[in-house]
Every structure is written in C-alpha cells, then in structure tokens.
Amino acid sequence: MTILYLTEQYSSVQLDAETLVVRIPERKETNRKARKVRVPLGKVTQVIVYGNVTLTTPAIEALLARHAEICYLTRYGKFIGRISGEDHKHxxxxxxxxxxxxxxxxxxxxxxxxxxxxxxxxxxxxxxxxxxxxxxxxxxxxxxxxxxxxxxxxxxxxxxxxxxxxxxxxxxxxxxxxxxxxxxxxxxxxxxxxxxxxxxxxxxxxxxxxxxxxxxxxxxxxxxxxxxxxxxxxxxxxxxxxxxxxxxxxxxxxxxxxxxxxxxxxxxxxxxxxxxxxxxxxxxxxxxxxxxxxxxxxxxxxxxxxxxxxxxxxxxxxxxxxxxxxxxxxxxxxxxxxxxxxxxxxxxxxxxxxxx
The missing domain is CATH 1.20.120.920 (CRISPR-associated endonuclease Cas1, C-terminal domain)
Structure with a gap:
C-alpha cells in the first residue's frame, strides 16, 4: 500500500496517463523553488489531503476507478470528509x-x-x-x-x-x-x-x-x-x-x-x-x-x-x-x-x- 500525503499548501494534482503529477509552488519565505513530483497511479491506495490542495477531476476519477480513497483534512489535521468509489458488494x-x-x-x-x-x-x-x-x-x-x-x-x-x-x-x-x-x-x-x-x-x-x-x-x-x-x-x-x-x-x-x-x-x-x-x-x-x-x-x-x-x-x-x-x-x-x-x-x- 502506498499512501500519498499532500501537505504542501496551494499544490495541485493532475493526471498524466498513468501518473499523478503533483505541482508544488514556490515558497519565497524559505527560498524554495517550485517543483514537480510524479507518482505512479497504480501504486496509490489512498490520498490524504491537508488544507488548500487541488485535485483535478480526471485525477479524482482515476483514483476512484482504482478504489483509492481520498480523505480531506484541514491544514492542521482535523478530519473533514472522504471520497470513495462504489461500496463493497458484501x-x-x-x-x-x-x-x-x-x-x-x-x-x-x-x-x-x-x-x-x-x-x-x-x-x-x-x-x-x-x-x-x-x-x-x-x-x-x-x-x-x-x-x-x-x-x-x-x-x-x-x-x-x-x-x-x-x-x-x-x-x-x-x-x-x-x-x-x-x-x-x-x-x-x-x-x-x-x-x-x-x-x-x-x-x-x-x-x-x-x-x-x-x-x-x-x-x-x-x-x-x-x-x-x-x-x-x-x-x-x-x-x-x-x-x-x-x-x-x-x-x-x-x-x-x-x-x-x-x-x-x-x-x-x-x-x-x-x-x-x-x-x-x-x-x-x-x-x-x-x-x-x-x-x-x-x-x-x-x-x-x-x-x-x-x-x-x-x-x-x-x-x-x-x-x-x-x-x-x-x-x-x-x-x-x-x-x-x-x-x-x-x-x-x-x-x-x-x-x-
């Protein structure tokens, strides 16, 4: 299981074929440059989103199609809600x-x-x-x-x-x-x-x-x-x-x-x-x-x-x-x-x- 934690504020997640592309913006206060992180879609079983992070609709659809749950928390870790795909058939x-x-x-x-x-x-x-x-x-x-x-x-x-x-x-x-x-x-x-x-x-x-x-x-x-x-x-x-x-x-x-x-x-x-x-x-x-x-x-x-x-x-x-x-x-x-x-x-x- 691979859990993708998205903690960087104002980041965005897009779908590129079978890869999730996480775009992390520049942070001038720490002199950190903008960067991209590529994550193989097939390895992700859960995504945990902290605060102001945006997932595109194609990225969400691809995750749900692979039964990967998306959990939303505030920036400081308070649970907000989750998105999951079809219920189990049991x-x-x-x-x-x-x-x-x-x-x-x-x-x-x-x-x-x-x-x-x-x-x-x-x-x-x-x-x-x-x-x-x-x-x-x-x-x-x-x-x-x-x-x-x-x-x-x-x-x-x-x-x-x-x-x-x-x-x-x-x-x-x-x-x-x-x-x-x-x-x-x-x-x-x-x-x-x-x-x-x-x-x-x-x-x-x-x-x-x-x-x-x-x-x-x-x-x-x-x-x-x-x-x-x-x-x-x-x-x-x-x-x-x-x-x-x-x-x-x-x-x-x-x-x-x-x-x-x-x-x-x-x-x-x-x-x-x-x-x-x-x-x-x-x-x-x-x-x-x-x-x-x-x-x-x-x-x-x-x-x-x-x-x-x-x-x-x-x-x-x-x-x-x-x-x-x-x-x-x-x-x-x-x-x-x-x-x-x-x-x-x-x-x-x-x-x-x-x-x-």
Missing part, C-alpha cells in the same frame, strides 16, 4: 453487522473485546517502558490497570436492554464497562505522562481532546485522527460498514466501527510514535504553535510525524493469532476480518489483538 456482512448492533449481548461482547485489548496494550506499554526506569508510580499505574482488567472480566456476558432507550448506556452492563474504561484511562495517562523527558512531562497533565491543551495532546489527537482514517479504509476493504459500531454509539457521520477497532491500536501505534518523537528530541517546542489555548503542529513537524507514523504502520512482527509476519497496517484489516467472520458465524468469538 451485503450479507453488512446485514449481520446491523443485526448484531441491535443485540445487547453481542454489542457487549465486541465492546468488551475492544476495551480489554486497549487496556492490555496500554498496560504493556507502561510495563515495557518501566523496565529501565523501575518507577514505583509507573508500577502503580500498571497495577491499577490490571485491576481494571479484572473488573472487566468479572462483568456478566448476558447484557440487558437499557431501561431508558434515549440513554442507552445508563444502568446497563455496557455503561459499567465504559465506566471501567474511563477509570483505566485516568490511570494510564497519569503513567504515560511520566514516560516523557522535560519539558514534555511537565506540560502534559492528562488527556485533553477539545482542544488539545499542550503539545503532547496535540500529537495524540493528530495521530488518532490518522489512525481512524486508516481503519475506515480497512473496513471498506473488508466490506464492513465503518459507521455501524458497538462500543461507540452509531450516529450520523461517526465512523463507530473504526473507532471501536482503533481502541486496540492506540497505544502500540500512536502513543509509541509520540514517545519516540519527543523523547528522542526529534520535535521541539518550536515545532508547535498555540492559538487561543489550542496547540497544534506546524508544517515541518507535521511532515516528520507523518513519516514516523508511516514507519510505525509498516513495522513487521508475528501476529499473535495467525502466527505470521504482518504489519500494523495489515493488522487493522485482519482485526476487522476477524470481527466479520465472527458475525457471519464462522468463529465462536471475536478475539482481541494483544501486544507483548
């Missing part, structure tokens, strides 16, 4: 996916798998990072997360319908599960903040999304946005509906299934990339800007993040279930395939993705 999968959405017990099973894997992988990151540090507070955070996993395992498997349909999580097992997830998140991010060197460990006071109140939160939010986009694409490859989820509520325009699957991969992909970039001093405070209390990456920092994010997605390791070498990018698709085959009755249960 109608049976989408039918069983929607039936399961209305079954509280099946919803609880998927939600439990996603949250348990999330907590396990977050705890693994803390424990692995603490091998050298031997920090008591990190050990405590890991122990607290272990306790949360035990509480999760103790929940019954048969779910109940919500007493109040307008509040689907109130007084239900799903609501209890989400309460456990919230408590675990507080413990995890307290420990995660201690993994950073100065000045980042002082700036990061916990997870804050809207807006990101410090550079660490800005990186996490940006990385999660990219990861969700990758997972939506993986769902479309499999033929699942990315907008029908279980842990996350299904609402208009919300890729709930992608958000469910992403939970398992936040720590091993995005959280790890953020630690690497900041603790190895690849990014500094001058790579960020603050506007009205909201922090975000500048252009050059964003390019470096994209590079490291791609490198992480392409890391190969032995899959814990299939026992073969795969990349994290491939794992996103495999996890949705596992869910799909369980929904179709081919597997007895939907299995977690665990890191070691």
């Amino acid at each position: 109608g049976q999968l989408r039918l069983v996916q929607r039936r399961a959405h209305d079954d509280p017990t099946l919803v609880l099973h998927v939600a439990r798998v996603c949250v348990r894997a999330k907590l396990h992988n977050q705890r693994t990151l803390l424990l692995r990072s603490n091998r050298v540090r031997e920090s008591d507070s990190l050990s405590l955070a890991a122990d607290q997360m272990g306790n949360m996993i035990a509480l999760l395992d103790a929940l019954p498997t048969e779910a109940n319908l919500p007493p109040n349909p307008s509040k689907p999580q109130a007084d239900t097992l799903l609501g209890q599960l989400m309460g456990i997830e919230g408590a675990a998140a507080a413990a995890y991010f307290k420990g995660y903040g201690e993994l950073f060197i100065q000045p980042w460990c002082d700036l990061f006071t916990g997870r804050h999304k809207r807006p990101p109140t410090d550079p660490v939160n800005a990186l996490l939010s940006y990385g999660y946005t990219l990861l969700i986009s990758q997972t939506v694409a993986a769902a479309q490859i499999v033929g699942a509906d990315p907008y029908v989820g279980y842990l996350h509520s299904t609402q208009y325009g919300k890729p709930a299934l992608a958000l469910d699957i992403v939970e398992m991969f936040r720590a091993p992909i995005v959280d790890s990339v953020v630690l690497t970039l900041l603790n190895n001093r690849m990014l500094g405070l001058n790579d960020f800007e603050e506007i009205l209390g909201s922090w975000r990456l500048k252009d050059e920092g964003r390019k470096l993040f994209l590079q490291k994010f791609e490198e992480r997605l392409n890391v190969e390791f032995k899959h814990p279930i299939f026992k073969k070498e795969v990349t994290y990018r491939r794992c996103l698709e495999l996890q949705i395939r596992l869910l799909s085959r369980w929904l179709l009755g081919e597997f007895k249960r939907f299995r977690e993705f665990y890191t070691r």
Whole structure:
C-alpha cells in the first residue's frame, strides 16, 4: 500500500496517463523553488489531503476507478470528509453487522473485546517502558490497570436492554464497562505522562481532546485522527460498514466501527510514535504553535510525524493469532476480518489483538 500525503499548501494534482503529477509552488519565505513530483497511479491506495490542495477531476476519477480513497483534512489535521468509489458488494456482512448492533449481548461482547485489548496494550506499554526506569508510580499505574482488567472480566456476558432507550448506556452492563474504561484511562495517562523527558512531562497533565491543551495532546489527537482514517479504509476493504459500531454509539457521520477497532491500536501505534518523537528530541517546542489555548503542529513537524507514523504502520512482527509476519497496517484489516467472520458465524468469538 502506498499512501500519498499532500501537505504542501496551494499544490495541485493532475493526471498524466498513468501518473499523478503533483505541482508544488514556490515558497519565497524559505527560498524554495517550485517543483514537480510524479507518482505512479497504480501504486496509490489512498490520498490524504491537508488544507488548500487541488485535485483535478480526471485525477479524482482515476483514483476512484482504482478504489483509492481520498480523505480531506484541514491544514492542521482535523478530519473533514472522504471520497470513495462504489461500496463493497458484501451485503450479507453488512446485514449481520446491523443485526448484531441491535443485540445487547453481542454489542457487549465486541465492546468488551475492544476495551480489554486497549487496556492490555496500554498496560504493556507502561510495563515495557518501566523496565529501565523501575518507577514505583509507573508500577502503580500498571497495577491499577490490571485491576481494571479484572473488573472487566468479572462483568456478566448476558447484557440487558437499557431501561431508558434515549440513554442507552445508563444502568446497563455496557455503561459499567465504559465506566471501567474511563477509570483505566485516568490511570494510564497519569503513567504515560511520566514516560516523557522535560519539558514534555511537565506540560502534559492528562488527556485533553477539545482542544488539545499542550503539545503532547496535540500529537495524540493528530495521530488518532490518522489512525481512524486508516481503519475506515480497512473496513471498506473488508466490506464492513465503518459507521455501524458497538462500543461507540452509531450516529450520523461517526465512523463507530473504526473507532471501536482503533481502541486496540492506540497505544502500540500512536502513543509509541509520540514517545519516540519527543523523547528522542526529534520535535521541539518550536515545532508547535498555540492559538487561543489550542496547540497544534506546524508544517515541518507535521511532515516528520507523518513519516514516523508511516514507519510505525509498516513495522513487521508475528501476529499473535495467525502466527505470521504482518504489519500494523495489515493488522487493522485482519482485526476487522476477524470481527466479520465472527458475525457471519464462522468463529465462536471475536478475539482481541494483544501486544507483548
């Protein structure tokens, strides 16, 4: 898979036979000359557009004809929308996916798998990072997360319908599960903040999304946005509906299934990339800007993040279930395939993705 990231503002993309021609304009403030980049059309599986970049109609048509999705984000990484071609023809999968959405017990099973894997992988990151540090507070955070996993395992498997349909999580097992997830998140991010060197460990006071109140939160939010986009694409490859989820509520325009699957991969992909970039001093405070209390990456920092994010997605390791070498990018698709085959009755249960 080749993902074409278009980050240079005022660039244009045209089609020339079987090649995409990216025209990047001159930037006088940095003395950079105008240039052209040629990308073989057949290698592109996804295009991610940042800000003011223009794709011609022939270029868009050629990409869609080859089932390459086009995602639009603001210049600073906030998701706007996507263009994709014809829907996958796996109608049976989408039918069983929607039936399961209305079954509280099946919803609880998927939600439990996603949250348990999330907590396990977050705890693994803390424990692995603490091998050298031997920090008591990190050990405590890991122990607290272990306790949360035990509480999760103790929940019954048969779910109940919500007493109040307008509040689907109130007084239900799903609501209890989400309460456990919230408590675990507080413990995890307290420990995660201690993994950073100065000045980042002082700036990061916990997870804050809207807006990101410090550079660490800005990186996490940006990385999660990219990861969700990758997972939506993986769902479309499999033929699942990315907008029908279980842990996350299904609402208009919300890729709930992608958000469910992403939970398992936040720590091993995005959280790890953020630690690497900041603790190895690849990014500094001058790579960020603050506007009205909201922090975000500048252009050059964003390019470096994209590079490291791609490198992480392409890391190969032995899959814990299939026992073969795969990349994290491939794992996103495999996890949705596992869910799909369980929904179709081919597997007895939907299995977690665990890191070691």
